[in-house]
Amino acid sequence: MSKQALILVDIQNDYFPTGKWPLEGVEAAADNAVRVLQACRRAGNLVVHIRHEAEADDAPFFVAGSVGAQLHEKVLNQGDEVVVVKHFINAFRETGLKALLDQQGVEELVIAGSMSHMCIDGITRAAVDYGYPTRVIHDACATRDLQFKGVTVPAVQVHAAFMAALEFGYAQVLSTADYLAAC
Template sequence: MSTTALIVVDIQNDYFPGGKWPLDGVEAAADNAARIIAAARKKGDLVIHVRHETPSPDAPFFVPGSAGAQLHAKAAALPGEKVILKHFMSPYRETELLDILRSSKIEAVTVVGNMSHMCIDAVTRASDDFGFKTTVIHDACATHDLAFNGVTVPSTQVHAAFMAALRFGYATVVSADEFLA
């Protein structure tokens, strides 16, 4: 039995073109995530999908019950795969994720999904804090430009900064090709 789980975070319709909050590079990231999901399934790893809904009906995106809040076809769960519904940035907060990982005797987690600077950061740091050997597939994650104090930070720099920070102390950070080799 595998002791590795793949956590597929928020690969949802609202993040894609035509959605309410499209991310830069989301199509390519989702294609890489799909490759990682296929490999995890083939190896018999536990695959857990995380889906975010914002509990307010006037939410800017991920409105409960909307098509935008559904998992994107590129990362759809197969029958029998766990889908965790979350309402916060960290999929550990007020969900069964930690219990599922512990009861499945998981020692290592691999992370793919969206957004690099929010939920990917949150799940990676928490996974390490809970003692899991953590790997992030950097090119299977996407984000968007950010602004702070009058400065716009391009998405490529946002993504690179967060991947560098995670690699510094929380996770192994590799490309999909490196991971699959």
């Protein structure tokens, strides 16, 4: 069996209902991420938490040092679980993530978190470009409605479109139940 790492992306306070940038279905997604996290901890898999921090003090969310930028209490890192701080959509960009995965001999990735249309998409595509077989746990990811030229695209459609695109050419896209059944 390949050495696997779970990457939990941006499950941070600002994405929850009392935060600055709440996502649709974030509570259910976080609950599923917790189930995957618990299974990966039991299996002894490497767990990496990604935390986005804005570099500008006037950013709309994830302001460095704010409560909103902190990991949500449901998924706090434990023991030797690393927290990688990033400043870009792609968690590999200008971070030590790739070096950490290589140092630990990781051969495949499991990804969950937020936002489906941004950081989940970015890390998944980059991971596959680096040669990692990658699984995305779709119901452990969340997003929000988007606007395009006066049209509101509901979060459920944004999420579905991005998961469909990732599944088409980048990753295996699974539900939490299907991932756990295969563990």
